[in-house]
Amino acid sequence: MGLVSLFIGLTFVNNVVLSKFYAVCPLLGVSKKPKNALNMGYAVTFVIFVASIVTYVLYYQVLKPLKITYLDLITFILVIASLVQFVEMFLKKTSPEIYKSMGVYLPLITTNCAVLGVALDNISAGYSFIEAAVAGLAVPIGFTIVIYLFATIRERLEIANVPESFKGTPIALITAGIMACALAGIAGLV
Amino acid sequence: MKKIDIFKKGLFVENPIFVLLLGLCSSLAITTSLTNAIGMGIAVLCVLIMSNVIISLLRKIIPNEIRIPVFIVIIATLVKCVQMLMNAFTPALYESLGVFIPLIVVNCIILGRAESFASKNGVFDSLLDAMGMGLGYTFAVLVISFFRELIGTGGLSLFNPFDASQVIFQFEVFGDYAVSLFTQPAGAFITLGCILAFIQFLKVKKANKAKKVEGK
Amino acid sequence: MNLWAILWLALLVAIFIGTYILNKNTPKPEGCEDMSECSGCNNFACSHHSAHHEEEIKDEH
Numbered sequence: 001m002g003l004v005s006l007f008i009g010l011t012f013v014n015n016v017v018l019s020k021f022y023a024v025c026p027l028l029g030v031s032k033k034p035k036n037a038l039n040m041g042y043a044v045t046f047v048i049f050v051a052s053i054v055t056y057v058l059y060y061q062v063l064k065p066l067k068i069t070y071l072d073l074i075t076f077i078l079v080i081a082s083l084v085q086f087v088e089m090f091l092k093k094t095s096p097e098i099y100k101s102m103g104v105y106l107p108l109i110t111t112n113c114a115v116l117g118v119a120l121d122n123i124s125a126g127y128s129f130i131e132a133a134v135a136g137l138a139v140p141i142g143f144t145i146v147i148y149l150f151a152t153i154r155e156r157l158e159i160a161n162v163p164e165s166f167k168g169t170p171i172a173l174i175t176a177g178i179m180a181c182a183l184a185g186i187a188g189l190v
Numbered sequence: 191m192k193k194i195d196i197f198k199k200g201l202f203v204e205n206p207i208f209v210l211l212l213g214l215c216s217s218l219a220i221t222t223s224l225t226n227a228i229g230m231g232i233a234v235l236c237v238l239i240m241s242n243v244i245i246s247l248l249r250k251i252i253p254n255e256i257r258i259p260v261f262i263v264i265i266a267t268l269v270k271c272v273q274m275l276m277n278a279f280t281p282a283l284y285e286s287l288g289v290f291i292p293l294i295v296v297n298c299i300i301l302g303r304a305e306s307f308a309s310k311n312g313v314f315d316s317l318l319d320a321m322g323m324g325l326g327y328t329f330a331v332l333v334i335s336f337f338r339e340l341i342g343t344g345g346l347s348l349f350n351p352f353d354a355s356q357v358i359f360q361f362e363v364f365g366d367y368a369v370s371l372f373t374q375p376a377g378a379f380i381t382l383g384c385i386l387a388f389i390q391f392l393k394v395k396k397a398n399k400a401k402k403v404e405g406k
Numbered sequence: 407m408n409l410w411a412i413l414w415l416a417l418l419v420a421i422f423i424g425t426y427i428l429n430k431n432t433p434k435p436e437g438c439e440d441m442s443e444c445s446g447c448n449n450f451a452c453s454h455h456s457a458h459h460e461e462e463i464k465d466e467h
Contacts, residue, residue, distance in 0.1 A: 018375060018376075018379075019375050020219070020375075021214075021215050021216075021218045021219040021375065021378070022215060023215070024214045024215050024218060025211075025212070025214055025215065025298065028211065028214070062414065066408075066410045066411075066414070067408070068408060068410060068411045068414060070270065070274070071270075071411060071414065071415065073266055073269060073270045073273070073292050073295060074263065074266040074267060074270060074415065074418070075414070075418060077262060077266050077295055077296070078262070078263070078266075078418040078419065078421070078422045079418070081259070081262060081422055081426075082418075082421050082422045082425045082426075085422070085425035085426050085428070085429040086425045086429070088429050089425065089428055089429040089432050092429075092432050092433075093432060110296075111296045111298055111301060112296065113215040113216075113293050113296055116292070116293060116295065116296050117289060117293060120289050120292055120293075121289060124289065163387075164390075164391075164394050165387045165388070165390045165391035165394060166383075166387045166390070167390070168390070169211065169383075169386055170383045170384070170386040170387035170390060171383070171387075172383075173379045173380070173382050173383030173386065174379065174380055174383040174384070176379040176383075177375075177376045177377070177378070177379030177380035177383065178376070180374075180375045180376035180379060181371070181376040184374060184375070184376060255427060255430065256423050256426065256427065258426070259419070259422050259423050259426050262422075263419060263422075
C-alpha cells in the first residue's frame with residue numbers, strides 16, 4: 001500500500017531530524033529528560049498534523065485559484081504562527097495540566113524548521129490530500145521517536161566518562177550522527 | 191572602538207553557529223559543498239542586513255506589543271524576494287539549496303538579531319551587527335563544508351553560482367581514500383560535533399591557564 | 407497589483423496579530439516560571455526566553 005510505505009518512509013528512513021535536518025535545534029535543546037522530550041513530541045505532533053492539513057487546504061483552495069502562489073511562504077508562516085498562538089491560548093484557558101506539561105514547548109514550535117519544512121515539502125512533492133495528512137502525522141512521530149531515544153541516551157551520557165572537550169553538545173552531535181548512520185542502513189527498505 | 195566591536199563580535203566571540211548554536215538546521219543540511227555554503231551564506235547575509243536595517247528604521251513606529259508578528263512578516267517578505275531572485279539568477283544554486291532557502295525565515299539567527307539588537311539600536315549599528323553575524327555564519331558554513339567536502343569526496347570544488355558550468359577551481363587531493371560518509375547526514379553531525387569539541391577544547395585550555403595564573 | 411493578494415495578506419496579518427494579542431493577555435502562572443527547560447536553546451523568538459522575563463524581574467526589585 002502506498003500510504004503505509006509513505007508512513008514508514010517518512011518516520012524512519014527519511015527521518016525528519018536525522019536525514020532531513022529539520023528539527024535539530026529542539027533536538028539539542030529540549031532533550032535532557034525523556035519525559036520532557038515525550039511531551040514536546042506530543043505538542044509537535046499535534047501542531048504539525050493540523051498545520052500540514054490547513055496549509056495544504058489553503059494552498060490549493062485559496063492561493064492557487066487566486067493565482068497568488070507567490071504568497072505561499074508568508075501564508076504558511078502566518079498560519080503556523082497563528083495556529084500556535086491559538087492552541088497555546090486554548091490550552092491556557094481549558095487545561096492547565098496539559099499546558100504545564102506540553103504547552104511550554106508551543107512557542108518554540110513556531111520557529112521550528114520542521115513545521116514549515118513539512119508544509120513546503122507537501123506542496124513541492126505534489127502530494128494528494130490524504131498523502132499530505134499522512135506526512136503530517138508520520139514526520140512528527142518520527143521526530144518524537146528520535147528525540148525520545150536521544151533523551152534517554154543523553155541521560156546516560158551525563159554520567160559517562162566523556163573527554164572534557166566533548167562534554168555537552170559535541171558528544172550529543174556525534175551520538176546523533178551515529179543514530180543517523182543506523183537509519184541510513186535501512187534506506188533500502190522503502 | 192565600539193563600532194568595530196559590534197562587527198567583530200559576530201565573527202568569532204558570538205559566532206551564530208559555533209557559539210550561539212542557532213540556525214543549525216540549514217548549516218548541517220547544505221554544507222555538502224563549498225558552492226552551496228557560499229551561496230547560502232550570502233543569502234543569509236543579504237536577508238540579515240536588509241531585515242536589520244528595515245527593522246531598525248521602523249523601530250520607533252512599530253508598537254511594542256506586536257513586535258514579533260511584524261518582524262516575522264517583514265522577514266518572510268524579504269526571504270520570498272530573495273528566493274525568487276535566486277530562482278531567476280542562480281537556478282543551479284536554487285535547485286541544490288532547495289527548501290532551505292525559504293527555511294531562512296525560521297532561522298533563529300535573523301529573528302534573534304532583529305529582536306535583540308535591531309529593535310533597540312540605530313541603523314548603522316544594526317548594519318554592522320548584521321554584517322558581522324552574516325559573515326560569521328558564512329565563515330562557519332564554509333569551515334563545515336570544507337571538511338565535509340574534502341574528506342567526503344577527496345577534493346574541493348567551487349562553481350560560479352550564476353553560471354553552474356563555470357568552474358572557479360576544482361582539484362582532487364585523494365580520490366581513493368574519500369570517506370563518503372561525510373557527504374551524508376551522519377557525517378554532518380559528526381563534523382559539527384568535532385568542530386564544537388575543538389572549540390570547547392580551546393576554551394577549556396584558556397580557562398585552565400586563567401586558573402593557574404590566579405592560583406599563583 | 408493583485409487586489410486579492412493585498413486583501414489576503416491583510417486578513418492573515420490581522421488574524422495573526424489578533425491571536426497573538428489574545429494569547430499574550432491570558433496568563434497561566436502555575437507552570438509559567440518553568441525555566442529549567444527554557445534555557446535549553448538560544449531561540450530568542452520563544453516567549454519563554456529568559457530575556458523576556460528580565461523586565462519582570464527588574465520590576466519586582
